[in-house]
Amino acid sequence: MRFVLACAATETAQIEGISAAGATRTLMAHTPPADAELIEYGEPTLAPVVPVSPDGCPTPAIVTRAVRECTDFPLLVVDAGLAAQTGAPTVDLGDRPGGDIRNRDPVPNAVAIYDRGVELGESLPDDHLVIGETIPGGTTTALGVLTALGEPHATSSSLPENPQSLKERVVEEGLTASNLAPGDCAEYPLEAVRQMGDPMLAAVSGIAVGALSRGARVTLAGGTQQIAAAALVRHQGIEAPLELATTSFVANDPSSDVQGAAADLGLTFTVTDPGFDDQEHVATEHYCAGVAKEGAGMGGALAVAVERDVSMAAIREQLVECYDRLVGANGA
Amino acid sequence: MRFVLACAATETAQIEGISAAGATRTLMAHTPPADAELIEYGEPTLAPVVPVSPDGCPTPAIVTRAVRECTDFPLLVVDAGLAAQTGAPTVDLGDRPGGDIRNRDPVPNAVAIYDRGVELGESLPDDHLVIGETIPGGTTTALGVLTALGEPHATSSSLPENPQSLKERVVEEGLTASNLAPGDCAEYPLEAVRQMGDPMLAAVSGIAVGALSRGARVTLAGGTQQIAAAALVRHQGIEAPLELATTSFVANDPSSDVQGAAADLGLTFTVTDPGFDDQEHVATEHYCAGVAKEGAGMGGALAVAVERDVSMAAIREQLVECYDRLVGANGA
Numbered sequence: 099m100r101f102v103l104a105c106a107a108t109e110t111a112q113i114e115g116i117s118a119a120g121a122t123r124t125l126m127a128h129t130p131p132a133d134a135e136l137i138e139y140g141e142p143t144l145a146p147v148v149p150v151s152p153d154g155c156p157t158p159a160i161v162t163r164a165v166r167e168c169t170d171f172p173l174l175v176v177d178a179g180l181a182a183q184t185g186a187p188t189v190d191l192g193d194r195p196g197g198d199i200r201n202r203d204p205v206p207n208a209v210a211i212y213d214r215g216v217e218l219g220e221s222l223p224d225d226h227l228v229i230g231e232t233i234p235g236g237t238t239t240a241l242g243v244l245t246a247l248g249e250p251h252a253t254s255s256s257l258p259e260n261p262q263s264l265k266e267r268v269v270e271e272g273l274t275a276s277n278l279a280p281g282d283c284a285e286y287p288l289e290a291v292r293q294m295g296d297p298m299l300a301a302v303s304g305i306a307v308g309a310l311s312r313g314a315r316v317t318l319a320g321g322t323q324q325i326a327a328a329a330l331v332r333h334q335g336i337e338a339p340l341e342l343a344t345t346s347f348v349a350n351d352p353s354s355d356v357q358g359a360a361a362d363l364g365l366t367f368t369v370t371d372p373g374f375d376d377q378e379h380v381a382t383e384h385y386c387a388g389v390a391k392e393g394a395g396m397g398g399a400l401a402v403a404v405e406r407d408v409s410m411a412a413i414r415e416q417l418v419e420c421y422d423r424l425v426g427a428n429g430a
Numbered sequence: 431m432r433f434v435l436a437c438a439a440t441e442t443a444q445i446e447g448i449s450a451a452g453a454t455r456t457l458m459a460h461t462p463p464a465d466a467e468l469i470e471y472g473e474p475t476l477a478p479v480v481p482v483s484p485d486g487c488p489t490p491a492i493v494t495r496a497v498r499e500c501t502d503f504p505l506l507v508v509d510a511g512l513a514a515q516t517g518a519p520t521v522d523l524g525d526r527p528g529g530d531i532r533n534r535d536p537v538p539n540a541v542a543i544y545d546r547g548v549e550l551g552e553s554l555p556d557d558h559l560v561i562g563e564t565i566p567g568g569t570t571t572a573l574g575v576l577t578a579l580g581e582p583h584a585t586s587s588s589l590p591e592n593p594q595s596l597k598e599r600v601v602e603e604g605l606t607a608s609n610l611a612p613g614d615c616a617e618y619p620l621e622a623v624r625q626m627g628d629p630m631l632a633a634v635s636g637i638a639v640g641a642l643s644r645g646a647r648v649t650l651a652g653g654t655q656q657i658a659a660a661a662l663v664r665h666q667g668i669e670a671p672l673e674l675a676t677t678s679f680v681a682n683d684p685s686s687d688v689q690g691a692a693a694d695l696g697l698t699f700t701v702t703d704p705g706f707d708d709q710e711h712v713a714t715e716h717y718c719a720g721v722a723k724e725g726a727g728m729g730g731a732l733a734v735a736v737e738r739d740v741s742m743a744a745i746r747e748q749l750v751e752c753y754d755r756l757v758g759a760n761g762a
Contacts, residue, residue, distance in 0.1 A: 143553035171504075174519055185553050187506055187519035222516050362654035 099402065100224040101166070101319075102174045103137060104231045104397055105130040105188070106297040107181035107195035108204070111235025113268060115261050130232040133159035133183030133394045134175045137166060141424060144185035148265060148424050151256070155384030156421055159394035160232065161372065163400070164398070168408045169226075176305070178211055179227075179297035191215055191304070196296040199242050199272035205423045215304020221422070224321035227309045228343070230319040230395015233298040235391020240326035242269045242294030244423060248281025248328045251357045251359040255320035260279040260353035260387035269294070287333040289406055295326070303330035306390070310338040317341040318365075319349035321391065332363050339366065344397035346371035347385055370400035372417075373410045381421035431555040431734065433498070433504045433651075434637060434761070435469060435727055437462040437515035438629040439527035440536070443567025445600060447593050455634025457481070463516030465491035465726045466507045469498060473756060475517035480756050485586070487716030488753055493704065494562065496749040498731070499747035500740045503560075508550070508637070510543055511629035516740045518636055523547055523636070528628040531604035533572045540624035540632045547636020552644055558674070559641045560734060562651040562727015563659075565717035572658035574601045574626030581661045583691040585654035590720035592685035592693040627658070635662035642670040650697075651672040651678035651730020653723065657691045664695050671698065676729035678703035679683040692762070702747075705742045713753035714746070735748040 111126055125147055132145035136159045142148055149157035163206035166173065177184070189212040197204030205211075219227070233239075237253040241401035244251050255261065258296065273279065283290035291300045306316045306327065318324035321344045328340055342365045348356050349369040360367040363390045374382035403413050443449045443458050457479055464477035468491045474480055481489035496506065510514070511524035516542065523546040529536030537543075551559070565571075569585040576583050605611065615622035623632045637658065640649045650656035654674045660672055674697045680688050681701040692699040706714035716722065735745050736757035 139554055139555050143555065144549065176519075183523065185506075185550065187521045189517065189519045190522075217476065218517065222473065223471050258594055 099171055099226040100174055100222060101171045101228055101395060102176060102229045102274060102328055104136055104176045104178050104298050104301045105134050106178040106192065106233045108235045108239050108296040109195065109198040110268065112322055113312065115264055116238050119233040126234045127181040128311050129157065129234055130180055131182050133157055133232040134184045134186035136160065137163045137174060137394065138173055138186040138283055139419065144183055145339065146294060149423055151389055153384065153389065154380060156381055156425065158390050158392060158396035159232065160420050160424065161396045161417055162399040164413055164420050165403045167416050168412055169402060169406050171402060176301055178301035189218060191301045192297045196405055199239055199294050200268060200275055202275050203292065204246045205292050205295055205297055205300060206318035207286050208295065211297055211300035211304045216308035219305035219308020222309065226315040227305065227306060228317045228319050228395065228398040229302050230398055231323055231392045232304055233296055235319040236296060236298060237321045238265045239270055239294065239296040239299065240323040242267050242272050243299055243326045244291045244329060245269050245273065245280045246283040246290035246294040247287065247329050248331055250352045251322065253326055254348050254354040254356065254391060255350045256390050256393065259332065262353060284333060287330045291330065299330060301328055302327040307334055307336055308330050308337055309323060311423045312356060317401065319395035320344050320393065321356055324352050325356060328363050328365055341366040341368065343368040343370065343401035345392045345400065346421045347388065347391035348397065351391060368401045370384060370397060374412060377414055379418055381417055404406050409429050431501055431561060432506055432554060432732065433727060434508060434559055434561045435466055436561060436633045437512055437633045438512050438524065438565045438628050440565060440567050440571050440628040441530040442525065442600065447596055448570050449566040449588060451552045452565065458566045458629055460565055461511040463512055463514050465489055465494050466518035467565040468492065469493065469495050469726065470505055470507060472752065475516055478610055483721055485716065485721065486712060486747040487721040488713055488762060490513065490722050490724060490727060490728035491564065491751055492752050493711065493728045494726050494731040496745055496752050497735045499748050499750050500744055501622055501738050502715040503511045503732060503734060508633055509602045510633035521549065521550060523633045526628045531571055531626050532600060532607055534607050534667060535624065537624045537627055540627065541620050542660050543632035544620055544636035544698065547633045548640035551637035551640020551676045553741055554641065556646065558647040558728065559637065560649045560651050560730040561634050561637060562730055563634055564654060564726045568630060568655045570597045570600055570627060570664065571626065571628040572655040573602050575622045575631055576661060577601050577605065577612045577621035578610055578615040579619065579661050579665055579692065581615045582656055586680050586683045586723060588635065588725065596727055598616045612708040616665060619662045623662065624641050631659055631662060631741065634659040639666055639668055642668055649675050649730050649733065651727035652676050653688055654686050657688060662697050664741040672698065673698040673701065675700040675733035677724045677732065679720065679723035683723060684738050700733045700737055702729060704732055704745060709746050711750055738741040
């Protein structure tokens with residue numbers, strides 16, 4: 099098994115009220131690079147921040163790192179189009195962040211990213227890839243892609259109150275700017291990414307298609323953004339078995355139906371509950387309050403822990419250790 | 431401990447008779463990318479070759495990989511200026527291969543690479559870095575840098591017959607083209623790299639200086655190319671303890687005196703003999719005949735194995751397994 103983290107940025111995240119991943123424009127640009135460093139090294143190296151949401155919720159990358167410290171899985175970070183440098187080693191599939199989907203052609207290099215992703219997925223020696231993502235604003239671009247594909251699935255949010263109507267307005271504006279109606283891209287999945295998506299979706303769907311083509315097992319690690327990636331794979335005409343692994347926080351989100359969407363797309367669906375209820379710590383209590391929910395492959399990493407018989411209690415213990423090391427004991 | 435592999439290319443390698451790392455121009459461009467993939471994944475992924483010298487000697491990266499399979503050390507691949515893509519994840523410090531040192535200004539971005547290397551070395555969380563390199567033609571550029579610095583050390587070669595007089599002619603031409611006399615760059619180490627070196631030397635000396643500045647232990651893994659990197663560190667005025675770990679094949683090379691050079695530069699010197707004499711296999715017999723000798727951090731990796739109490743017999747066994755997996759049993 100190899101854990102792949104696809105990192106990117108989209109200017110769509112800059113729209114007021116869209117994302118919990120970083121309070122400011124600067125923090126937003128540095129969140130994916132910092133997530134990658136955190137999972138690679140256990141701490142940010144070149145990124146100037148530990149990503150923490152406005153109300154103090156630590157990035158789900160800390161959970162993924164805690165699982166890595168317990169299971170020692172190999173990591174491959176993919177740069178699909180970051181907005182700031184990362185000190186983590188990356189395979190680069192794209193060379194720029196995605197634009198705001200309210201404008202035309204926000205991901206002009208979608209086909210190139212996808213093609214390189216396919217080549218990468220084909221080339222890796224691993225019989226199992228778990229593919230996570232980190233891109234602030236990504237649930238909105240996921241909604242854009244699902245709408246363009248004609249897939250009627252709502253997306254979840256990193257905010258406790260899902261700004262659903264704002265996201266729908268943004269998608270509507272985007273469709274108008276791109277001269278598209280819902281479902282127009284059903285047979286042109288890469289056009290859906292190019293006009294309504296983000297670089298991460300091009301990369302993840304490409305890597306998945308490449309790995310599936312050589313018979314590898316593929317687990318998409320995440321929530322409704324990975325539903326969009328899975329839909330892109332299905333709209334490429336790929337019927338191979340495909341898995342989605344997410345957290346209980348996404349699965350229990352009443353504003354979206356990730357389980358129903360997974361069933362519609364023929365995905366094997368795994369939900370892992372890290373048991374944060376049992377713990378009183380700032381690293382976990384925000385998740386119980388519905389913040390963040392998922393991201394940086396958290397759900398897939400937890401599923402890996404379960405497959406390897408590492409208990410959730412051990413993961414929680416390691417998570418607190420990671421958090422205290424990074425943010426200071428008691429969540430300074 | 432983290433193992434850093436600095437990869438780059440120099441057009442100097444294209445000079446007929448200079449390098450054993452690849453029989454053809456194409457093979458030469460793909461050797462560092464393939465070395466990186468080999469150590470990262472255990473096999474080439476996007477690189478179209480398993481690097482093997484004209485007479486069938488496998489790349490020393492296989493030895494480094496064998497040690498990694500026995501000790502599971504973390505790997506960081508640095509792209510200082512490759513001539514072909516690699517499927518290994520990299521931190522990119524440079525954006526182009528070095529030019530032929532017989533021309534002016536072969537490494538115009540030497541300062542930028544060095545500065546990014548310092549930043550990277552400072553930023554990594556590890557208390558010990560073992561830094562290896564892979565760059566065909568690198569012993570000639572190392573001789574160029576040592577000459578420009580006024581360090582009177584001959585360099586070794588990946589060829590059994592060291593083409594010393596050819597290398598000296600190339601360096602002489604380079605000095606003339608750059609309007610330099612031997613020793614002119616003693617106080618300007620980055621000028622030595624820029625006019626007479628290669629991108630790897632800028633990267634390795636930078637990473638070493640960055641790591642030393644925060645008190646980390648640094649082991650330069652390799653032969654006379656790492657002597658050049660160490661000389662660059664010393665000519666920056668850095669007196670901190672610094673280690674060089676190489677193979678017995680370099681240490682026993684009568685055409686150079688790596689031990690004497692290490693002593694002159696105040697380096698802690700470690701030689702590891704992998705005991706290839708005891709083995710009859712195509713993967714090892716070339717080394718006993720003086721081919722390749724070192725590279726891709728082989729000597730440093732062997733030293734790591736010794737520090738971790740992994741026997742050379744275990745490394746040799748793993749090496750044969752790696753080789754047979756890659757090239758086919760009995761060296762097809």
